Amino acid sequence: MATTKAELLQGTLDLLILKTLTIEPMHGYAIVQHIQRRSNDVLIVEEGSLYPCLYRMEDKGWITAQWGKSENNRRAKYYSLTRAGRKQLEEETAIWERVHSAITLVLQAA
DSSP: OOOOOBOOOTTHHHHHHHHHTTTOOEEHHHHHHHHHHHTTTOBOOOHHHHHHHHHHHHHTTSEEEEEEEOTTSOEEEEEEEOHHHHHHHHHHHHHHHHHHHHHHHHHHOO
């Protein structure tokens, strides 16, 4: 069966990154791999989308960044969720659930 890769809806990447960082601090490539793996390779996050999003979320205080060593002993920036980020995750999740429910209602309409 062929796999279809999906474009992310506006704002969805924030939600996915915030949720991913609840597991542990991660560098950019690990975040991308986690999202891709958890979505069964349907959601592919491009580097050109990831880093601007991470920088924006860092500016908003939702995440913090700290340099460390990656699994292959390379220098990498590790991102962690802040208290404000956890609150934002709750808000983003509530919005997503409302939108998902609304779309489901429309798709089920006769």
